[in-house]
Amino acid sequence: MTWYDPRMLKWFKKRTVREAKGVSGSAPHIIGRDHHNISRKNISRNALKVLYKLNEAGYASYLVGGGVRDLLLERRPKDFDIATDATPEQVKHLFRNSRLIGRRFRLAHVFFGRDIIEVATFRGPNVDNAKTSDQGMILRDNDYGTLEEDAWRRDFSINALYYNIDDFSVVDYTGGVPDVKAKNLRIIGEPEKRFREDPVRMLRAVRFAAKLDFRIEKRCEKSIDKLGGLLEDISSARLFDESTKLFLSGHGVESFYELRHYDLFYTLYPEIDELLDEHPKLEKFIEVAMRNSDRRIANNQPVTPAFLIAVLLWPEVKQRADGHNAKDGAYLQALQQEGDHVLHHQQQRTAAPRRFTAQAREIWVVQQRLIMRRQPYKIFEHPRFRAAYDFLLLRAESGETELQELADWWTRFQEVEGEERKSMVNSLGGGGQKKRRRKKRKPKTNDGQAAVADA
Numbered sequence: 001m002t003w004y005d006p007r008m009l010k011w012f013k014k015r016t017v018r019e020a021k022g023v024s025g026s027a028p029h030i031i032g033r034d035h036h037n038i039s040r041k042n043i044s045r046n047a048l049k050v051l052y053k054l055n056e057a058g059y060a061s062y063l064v065g066g067g068v069r070d071l072l073l074e075r076r077p078k079d080f081d082i083a084t085d086a087t088p089e090q091v092k093h094l095f096r097n098s099r100l101i102g103r104r105f106r107l108a109h110v111f112f113g114r115d116i117i118e119v120a121t122f123r124g125p126n127v128d129n130a131k132t133s134d135q136g137m138i139l140r141d142n143d144y145g146t147l148e149e150d151a152w153r154r155d156f157s158i159n160a161l162y163y164n165i166d167d168f169s170v171v172d173y174t175g176g177v178p179d180v181k182a183k184n185l186r187i188i189g190e191p192e193k194r195f196r197e198d199p200v201r202m203l204r205a206v207r208f209a210a211k212l213d214f215r216i217e218k219r220c221e222k223s224i225d226k227l228g229g230l231l232e233d234i235s236s237a238r239l240f241d242e243s244t245k246l247f248l249s250g251h252g253v254e255s256f257y258e259l260r261h262y263d264l265f266y267t268l269y270p271e272i273d274e275l276l277d278e279h280p281k282l283e284k285f286i287e288v289a290m291r292n293s294d295r296r297i298a299n300n301q302p303v304t305p306a307f308l309i310a311v312l313l314w315p316e317v318k319q320r321a322d323g324h325n326a327k328d329g330a331y332l333q334a335l336q337q338e339g340d341h342v343l344h345h346q347q348q349r350t351a352a353p354r355r356f357t358a359q360a361r362e363i364w365v366v367q368q369r370l371i372m373r374r375q376p377y378k379i380f381e382h383p384r385f386r387a388a389y390d391f392l393l394l395r396a397e398s399g400e401t402e403l404q405e406l407a408d409w410w411t412r413f414q415e416v417e418g419e420e421r422k423s424m425v426n427s428l429g430g431g432g433q434k435k436r437r438r439k440k441r442k443p444k445t446n447d448g449q450a451a452v453a454d455a
Helices: 008-013 016-021 045-056 066-072 088-094 147-153 176-182 191-197 200-212 218-233 236-247 252-261 270-278 280-298 305-322 328-346 354-372 376-380 385-397 401-415 418-426
Strands: 029-031 061-064 081-084 098-101 107-112 115-121 138-140 161-164 169-172
Touching: 045 061, 045 081, 045 088, 045 107, 045 115, 061 066, 066 161, 066 176, 088 098, 088 107, 088 115, 161 176, 169 176, 191 200, 191 218, 200 218, 200 236, 200 252, 236 252, 236 305, 252 280, 270 280, 270 305, 270 328, 280 305, 280 385, 305 328, 305 354, 305 385, 328 354, 354 376, 354 385, 354 401, 376 401, 376 418, 385 401, 401 418
Parallel strands: 081 115
Antiparallel strands: 029 169, 061 081, 061 161, 098 107, 107 115, 161 169
16 A cells, blocks of 8 residues: 555544543554655754664654654655653753753753754643643643653644654554545544643644645634634733744745634734724735745745734734824824834734834834935935835735835835936935035124124
8 A cells, every 4th residue: 555545544533532532542553664755865864863862772762743744745844853752851861962941841952053853752641630720721741651642642633643763664643644645634632622721722723724735624613713712811922932933934824814714813913803804905915915925935035023023013003103194204203103002012912022023113114214215325224124125015016006106216226326326316306315404604703702692
């Protein structure tokens, strides 16, 4: 047979009742090396070093999770995570280049320069000993277990696949292989219970569905519709991290519309979500911006969360600033004031580091200066010029046609030099480079002192 056998579906369907209890107790499906498409040449060299060293020290050693899933899908994995029966302390003792992290889940990071290989000990059942909140959310849990128990503790079946470095087989306890084949995103166990344990799993479901073009199972969909509000209990810092993963994954457009579809965008950006409901045309700007970021990521160009923040919050910032009905300098002041207000309020939902919010604020201000076109040379030298220019282009592309002429002017300004650029500035007249006024001299008396007017 090939690496996927349709007969596996019948085998896994019989395990539904046991699966709901958390641990199957049945033997896994083992897919031998000749029947799957994973090759070690596609696995990170550093990950292989960790796998082999654990194995040679007598510990079980498996590549696990998204790395296995992506290799089966013939995608290039972003990360290579490892699961083992060695405790975090034993891993640290074995690898001098490692560090233990985490409170809720204790694990080890093994460092190879900038490359980090995450090594986690098999997790055990969390029924009795895990510390949970009143809503059922797991707060702390460091119980270790077996490979099978670890598999049933994973969130989605497609992330509970193990590549055994000992014999190069794929180990599947939860039906992940048929789900990968069917492009089915299924949570392991009873959906409502698993989402209550960690509501962020709902955001992860959306991210995987968008990234992999998978369909979320109906049971999961119903639970997401019911429990989306639980995300309000998650720390604002963690929600910012998750939203960044969603929108800067290279599949930002799909993630945005999936979040809107499942009404989860409201839990992250409530004011923006309501504004988009009232003015659907505003979605176009966010879609165009997300598509631009996706394109940059695909081309290995840099992206920053600061630009993401500027894009997502702009509809509200602009609406509030427009309410001042001011022009030029007064409007710029209103933009700064309302930008600060929106950023401060949003921090309660998605707490971004100050360096990102400060950059977002600068992008809004500088792109408005681009519109005003005062002191072009000075604006051109601003550190946020390029980001503000890109922001202006996105506004023009998304439907603000009155900005297209301005966008074209700034494009041309960057392309030319010397006298041609100076001519562009001079053609602006009063709106161009601000001329310094020469102060008027006071008349002097014969003794060289400034004359003083008679009282």
